[in-house]
Amino acid sequence: MRELTVDLGDRSYPIYFGEGLIQQAGQLFTKHGITSKSPLLIVTDEHVAPHYLSNLESAFAASGYRTASYIVPAGEKSKSLSQLEEIVTVALEAGLDRSSTVIALGGGVVGDLAGFVAASYMRGVKFVQIPTTILAHDSSVGGKVGVNHVLAKNIIGAFHQPEMVLYDLNTLRSLPYREIVAGLSEMIKHGLIWDAEFIAWLDEHTQHLLTLEPEALSYGLYQGCNVKSIVVSRDERENDLRAILNLGHTIGHALEAVSGYNELLHGEAISIGMVGSAKLAVHLGYDASIYHETKRILSKFGLPTQIPTHLNVDQIMNAMMHDKKFKEGSMVFVVPIAIGQVEILKDVSAQLVRQVVMELKEDV
């Protein structure tokens, strides 16, 4: 079993990576002092529940914990205020109090939603992440939780760190291939923003990752989480450095919003966004090799690098104006300046971004 610590002083927490951790969940909760007279509330989704919910419930029962559970529809549309309200109803009916714990069993959608329930129920209860997608190596670490608004992604939310993260690598075996590919997009992002050696390793192990070879998968997830936890430990509330984790997200979030949150997967949208940021860097005078290398590695993993032609440029530009990095009329963009290194540029011209979006549609 691999282990990492997210270093946040007295709110530090462990990430455990291993096979069969769901079966050990009750023991790990007890080891970490998570006790509760009320039931633990497990939030999951309709694809994950049939595979893993009863195993998790049995593991808790074997350690003397009672559980309640709630299953949301799968997909981005469940990151909504209406789902949050449904879960709060279940929490009240099950008798959760201020000492209770909410558990996310699923991908980033369940993690963000359940985390926001934990952040807001009775003004905050404990939270544990049990990620079941590759993408969730990113979403389960760092404490960003929240839901979407029809006009903008993740616009209602909070920072609420988990007590721990239990990454049971066996769960990844049931992922559809498209979700494996999309999840690897954020792993590549962690290399592009911080670690050129990790990009070289990803390049070498592409097939091992796409086929879920156990040692490659475990190391890739570990190193992705390692980059994320270093950044979060240095700037938990995104005052400055943490914005680098947003590489590709200004364009990517806009693409998700204008396509109705059901066409592009998050990792796919971020892949296109990262190519856009690299293109922007070239327009700003950085070396063209950054763009070619970014596009090459993403394509090698089978990720999209072009905006679907039917999406409207004006709508994409409007959606970008709702980005949380858009401050006082200025577009803030994270751009790669070398492989493994990015810069946060304030005051990027909207005209130039528009040109990049148009080029991304035409694949020039």
Ligand SMILES: NC(=O)c1ccc[n+]([C@@H]2O[C@H](COP(=O)([O-])OP(=O)(O)OC[C@H]3O[C@@H](n4cnc5c(N)ncnc54)[C@H](O)[C@@H]3O)[C@@H](O)[C@H]2O)c1
């Ligand atoms: N909070 C953060 O820091 C952060 C970071 C990155 C992404 N996110 C958010 O995460 C979300 C995307 O996460 P995601 O890609 O995990 O999406 P997801 O949670 O929708 O999961 C992807 C799909 O896989 C299914 N699934 C999940 N685990 C499975 C398993 N083990 N076997 C079979 N099917 C399984 C789900 O039901 C869903 O259909 C987005 O909303 C994004 O904004 C948040």
Ligand SMILES: O=C(O)C(=O)C[C@@H](O)[C@H](O)[C@H](O)COP(=O)(O)O
């Ligand atoms: O943790 C972060 O910080 C990130 O930016 C990680 C992103 O991959 C993630 O998609 C995050 O939810 C985006 O945050 P937002 O503040 O732009 O909504």
Ligand SMILES: [Zn+2]
């Ligand atoms: Zn993301």
